[in-house]
Amino acid sequence: MKGQRMYLSEMEEGQTGVITRVGGDGSFRRRLLEMGFIKGSEIYVEKYAPLKDPIELVIKGYHVSLRVEEAAQITVENVREGKA
């Protein structure tokens, strides 16, 4: 199985997935892409903030945060437990 496909915002703490698509409007998409949210990149959910929003992620070896509503624009697959 190629693993489940879901939105990044649905992933839980401690899970890793692979980005398949970044949605959203033009400038937001470009910005994310430029920061390394490229199709095929592995992304790890480090933690949710105490108020459940934003999310701390690890991508290409660095930590970055995104709001939940923004993470809902990113589709991931192959979601599994643990760090890449």
Add this chain to the structure above:
Amino acid sequence: MKFPKTLTIALAGNPNSGKTTIFNNLTGTRQKVGNWPGVTVEKKEGHLHKHGYDFKIIDLPGTYSLTAFSLEEIVARDFILDEKPDVVIDIIDSTNLERSLYLATQLRELDTRVVFALNMSDMAHDRGIRIDDSKLSELLDVPVVYTVGNRDEGIDDLLKKVIEVAESPKGLPKERRVKYSKDIEEAIAPLSDFIADRVQDSFSYDVRWIAIKLLEDDAVVKKRVLEGTDNHHGKIVLEEAHKHRERLTRQYNEDPGIVMTEERYGFITGIIREVLKTSRKSRVDVSRNIDLILTNRFLGFPIFIFFIWLMFQMTFTLGAYPMGWIESGIDLISGVAGGLLPDGLFKSLIIDGIIAGVGSVAIFLPNILILFFCIALFEDTGYMARAAFLMDKIMHLIGLHGKSFIPMLMGFGCNVPAIMATRTLESRKDRILTVLINPFMSCSARLPIYILLAGTFFAGRAGNVIFSLYLIGIVFAILAGRLIRSTLLKGDTAPFVMELPPYRMPMFSSLMIHMWDRGKIFIKKMGGIILIGSVIVWALSAFPQNIQFSRDYDAQIRGIEALYQAKMSEVTVPAGEALESARDDAIAELERARSAEKAEKSYIGRMGKVMAPVFAPIGIDWRGSVALLTGFVAKEIVVSTMGVLYATGSEEEGEVLGNVLKTSGMTPLAAYAMMLFVLLYIPCLATIAAIKRETDSWRWALFSVAFNTSLAWIVAFVVYQGGRLFI
């Protein structure tokens, strides 16, 4: 002697790559901080003499890319394109090579000489990351130097490389650039030729680069093409680019800009494969462990609140000492000036106008320095990003970014440094909004007014009343924030794509430089606008000189002196002492009456009387109006002006003033309306100057004046008139 040659060097790099650290290493204190023309992005410029050269060094804003989506990116790109620095140093965070190379490839696409500084090489080494520098240098045809910014290592090598590159006769390397896929290259090539034929001469930019940017639909470049050429040719070029874009969009079923971004990353992945070796040392990740606590679900907020509490504690308890020294210093200067200068107008200008006015603001300098030291500490350690991470959910409700929280909180201390602290916000709209709602955070200068009025009219409940004012301030900040966000500053909230950099040990020198930068701005402001404002208010209250007093105070004072003289000659010593103090009281009483009358008949008093009809509906008499007018210079002046006008003498006698206020006919309702007005009305002069500075526009400063003052009046009116219906 040879004239030193000047080389202009620009530092580019991602945020947190160590740019400022290297800039400070290079320039030391020979730097000045200003704004880029027309925008509120900070510009740092410094000088260095070395190896027979005069280096002019510019710290470009930290960016992840040069796409021109943010002001920072536009500023950085325009500088490289238009000012044509001799060399651009790209500061690369070696622990983040892949992401850093994105900006690096974009720099390579621009027609400019680049040197790479592989900074943070110590951390990369610790993490088992090895970068093959000669391979990287070969692949991109760029000289590469290892550096450790915070230990000043490799900086001299970097300079030598810069000189070498600047002096090399070899033209710009054209080959080792990103190669896009066939379809895109097949659009770039004809479009470049097309541009070269039509508009080449109008631009000094590389045509390939223009072609790429047009394919990406870059708004800034499109505008340049239209403006920089006669309109006809510009339009033709844009139409041609549009055709290519359409074709590519159909072909890829995707925006060509996105495709090209992905392809650049593809190119980077190729480079990474060849130059990067990571030995999987399983080391403890210190940063992650710290965050287990600092952004912990349960501990995160309590610790954050504790840090904020500590910051204010330090600001006010530690700050109290130097504040005291400055106060005595001002008293001393005032005393010396009083002794040296002959009585008269000039003396009054110096002492009551300049020294008192500037002095009342100058005493906040220590607080401001300490606050900014703390802010720099938050920034440089990496904690600021965590604070934003914690607070973002709450701040987002007002349409703001998590990072806006700290400036808002600082507003409770003083709005001026708070507004200066909005520099840490990347989005211009967020920054302006945070600046505009900041004055609603009740600063400490307003507290004396509340204490006086609430203490007088609400005795036992004074604490609750004052607390209610702070809350109302916050509520209005939220409401105003939402209102402005949905009208004047409409548009997308900046996405919260924020890097959480690893925690780092800050450098003391960098903290000091940061603190001093802000301190300097504050001091300049005192020497400028505050000085002028103080002189104006002084002049308005000192003139006209020849007032027709209703009574002849001098004669009456002489009369009292004579009267008591006569009485005292008849009594024994102890009774004489009692008489003496009675005489002094009587004289003081007359002098107070005289200064009250003088204030009433001065220009500012007359202005107060003219304004009185405006203030009457909110329960404030002409004396209150004058006090509020003078509060424009600094809010703490309100109480002392009231002291003068109600003829109670100095402001220390708060209780006396309170009693006078009660007998003057002010009601608790009127007092509350006045406090609301003070909370919301026109920000003080220093704050307005800060708003002007940080928004880089008088329009926003004036908007703030008009908006806050009308809001204050309406709120006070509703409360006062509404309250009268019930009471």
